[in-house]
Amino acid sequence: MIELSNLSIHFGTAVALRDANLVIERGDRLGVVGESGSGKTLLALCLMGMAPESARMTGQLRIDGQDMATASERDWQRLRSRRVAMVFQEPMAALNPLRRVGDTVMEPMVLHDGLTRSAARARALSLFEEVGIPDPDRRLRQFPHEMSGGQRQRVLIALALACNPMLLIADEPTTALDANVALRITDLLQRLARERQMALVFISHDLAAVARATEDIVVMYAGDMVEQGRTAEVLGTPAHPYTKGLLGARPDPGVAGRDAQGKRRRLPTIPGAVPPLQGLPQGCRFAGRCPVELPHCAAQRPAFVQSDAGRAAACHLLTEGRHD
Amino acid sequence: MTDAPLLEVRNLTRRYKLPRQSLLRAPPVLTALENASFSLHAGETLGVVGESGSGKSTLARLIMAFERPDAGAVLFRGRDLHGLGGQELRSLRRDFQMVFQDPFGSLNPRRRVGWSIAEPLRANGETEDIPRRIAEALEQVGLHAADAGKYPHEFSGGQRQRIAIARAIVTRPALLVADEAVSALDVSVQAQILNLLMDLQDDLGLGMVFISHDLAVVGSICDRVLVLQHGQTLESGAAADVLRSPEHPYTKTLLTAAGVRP
Numbered sequence: 001m002i003e004l005s006n007l008s009i010h011f012g013t014a015v016a017l018r019d020a021n022l023v024i025e026r027g028d029r030l031g032v033v034g035e036s037g038s039g040k041t042l043l044a045l046c047l048m049g050m051a052p053e054s055a056r057m058t059g060q061l062r063i064d065g066q067d068m069a070t071a072s073e074r075d076w077q078r079l080r081s082r083r084v085a086m087v088f089q090e091p092m093a094a095l096n097p098l099r100r101v102g103d104t105v106m107e108p109m110v111l112h113d114g115l116t117r118s119a120a121r122a123r124a125l126s127l128f129e130e131v132g133i134p135d136p137d138r139r140l141r142q143f144p145h146e147m148s149g150g151q152r153q154r155v156l157i158a159l160a161l162a163c164n165p166m167l168l169i170a171d172e173p174t175t176a177l178d179a180n181v182a183l184r185i186t187d188l189l190q191r192l193a194r195e196r197q198m199a200l201v202f203i204s205h206d207l208a209a210v211a212r213a214t215e216d217i218v219v220m221y222a223g224d225m226v227e228q229g230r231t232a233e234v235l236g237t238p239a240h241p242y243t244k245g246l247l248g249a250r251p252d253p254g255v256a257g258r259d260a261q262g263k264r265r266r267l268p269t270i271p272g273a274v275p276p277l278q279g280l281p282q283g284c285r286f287a288g289r290c291p292v293e294l295p296h297c298a299a300q301r302p303a304f305v306q307s308d309a310g311r312a313a314a315c316h317l318l319t320e321g322r323h324d
Numbered sequence: 325m326t327d328a329p330l331l332e333v334r335n336l337t338r339r340y341k342l343p344r345q346s347l348l349r350a351p352p353v354l355t356a357l358e359n360a361s362f363s364l365h366a367g368e369t370l371g372v373v374g375e376s377g378s379g380k381s382t383l384a385r386l387i388m389a390f391e392r393p394d395a396g397a398v399l400f401r402g403r404d405l406h407g408l409g410g411q412e413l414r415s416l417r418r419d420f421q422m423v424f425q426d427p428f429g430s431l432n433p434r435r436r437v438g439w440s441i442a443e444p445l446r447a448n449g450e451t452e453d454i455p456r457r458i459a460e461a462l463e464q465v466g467l468h469a470a471d472a473g474k475y476p477h478e479f480s481g482g483q484r485q486r487i488a489i490a491r492a493i494v495t496r497p498a499l500l501v502a503d504e505a506v507s508a509l510d511v512s513v514q515a516q517i518l519n520l521l522m523d524l525q526d527d528l529g530l531g532m533v534f535i536s537h538d539l540a541v542v543g544s545i546c547d548r549v550l551v552l553q554h555g556q557t558l559e560s561g562a563a564a565d566v567l568r569s570p571e572h573p574y575t576k577t578l579l580t581a582a583g584v585r586p
Binding site: 178179252265268 | 376481515526538541545580
């Protein structure tokens with residue numbers, strides 16, 4: 001359904017997304033994880049045809065068999081209205097504060113699908129029910145500020161579903177929400193994807209949320225996809241040193257803060273910080289921060305090594321059979 | 325650890341009046357915090373866990389004496405902060421400092437970071453040795469003395485949080501209140517800052533009140549935990565116990581949200 005092959009995004013001489021390869025089929029639930037500057041949001045914007053003007057795209061991006069890397073804005077508009085939709089981090093910012101949420105949700109149905117107002121209203125009502133908004137009749141008439149953060153995020157999800165997309169991209173959909181609410185939104189997205197046989201791309205820095213919502217995962221670092229595979233396997237037995245570092249740096253609720261001598265346990269860290277795009281190594285971009293770096297890592301790019309069905313990581317240690 | 329607690333919070337309650345809904349009725353009242361109590365010794369960390377509206381930031385403001393409680397007391401080294409005169413409180417302020425969530429919002433973008441770090445010193449009317457103390461604070465947080473001459477935008481998010489911590493420790497406080505101090509940071513940077521806070525605590529013997537919505541983070545740095553919801557204390561105890569066997573269903577939810585495996 002969606003296929004990226006060697007897709008790169010250039011800003012001048014800087015490569016913000018480097019040779020991304022990815023296949024998404026109907027009903028797939030894919031998590032994209034990584035820290036700031038990993039390129040995960042840029043990847044999402046590419047799938048929406050919303051990459052910044054100054055970006056130059058190379059490689060292939062096929063959606064429904066159509067090559068979208070060279071598509072016009074008009075083609076993208078057609079695609080966005082019926083095939084792909086997006087949910088953003090901050091529901092308040094994404095909703096017009098001066099419009100009733102019902103009007104916002106009904107607008108694309110009238111505009112793109114040519115529904116009458118009453119038909120659109122009926123569909124909006126059933127969407128509100130589907131996304132778990134209680135008392136939908138009253139809620140349709142409310143303004144965004146009259147709703148809680150969780151309710152607003154549900155409205156945005158309803159809006160994204162308005163034209164029955166085959167792909168829903170959720171970019172940090174739970175980051176601005178409290179834990180309780182975040183859990184419920186995560187479960188909702190997962191349920192919707194399953195029930196509608198819709199593909200879900202769930203972008204988040206929150207590994208717990210990604211583990212809960214997705215079946216497959218891509219780990220990104222500084223514009224490179226460094227590891228992909230089944231979510232449970234990648235998070236359970238990470239192969240790439242960055243994935244290992246990321247998981248290790250998460251505080252473990254099961255480990256108490258002090259050891260037997262009463263000394264505080266320090267958390268494992270990844271030393272340093274992500275370098276600016278211009279200062280990235282030619283080879284593996286994690287070189288310089290990697291705890292198991294080899295001499296040629298910074299200069300030579302590691303190939304993506306397939307370990308078993310669908311599981312792959314880009315690291316020299318894997319090709320040289322020295323990984324633990 | 326000495327016997328007398330560094331900080332004692334006794335039955336702290338804070339209510340806010342909400343906008344009046346009818347001319348004939350008294351305005352509704354929101355109880356932001358009710359009957360919160362704990363004590364903290366030097367070198368110890370207390371975690372305060374809760375979500376928006378739980379009262380955790382209200383608690384921070386009351387401890388910092390930014391506002392007054394409706395009932396209860398905050399005792400710092402045995403002295404009731406809210407019973408002190410303005411002059412006495414000001415002279416005591418150097419001993420308790422705060423680190424906020426957003427380091428970009430709390431550092432003046434037009435001033436060199438050295439100037440921002442020296443702010444609490446100036447507020448105390450201290451004039452001696454300022455450049456040396458700025459340099460010392462920067463080195464304590466893992467930055468360089470020369471960084472004092474740079475502007476906030478020249479630093480990454482993690483480095484800016486280090487600067488905010490340098491500013492908080494420049495007066496050599498005994499108590500540090502950290503309000504969501506690592507929440508805006510990436511996981512790997514967050515771990516670096518948490519380790520830094522632990523290092524500083526070991527070196528300086530700081531008592532710390534660590535406020536966060538993330539139970540996993542709290543568990544990694546705190547000795548004891550207080551779980552708040554809607555201003556009420558749901559549960560409190562040793563961090564290891566609360567994390568291993570939470571008693572309240574709400575704490576369990578927080579724990580689920582914090583875990584990789586549900």
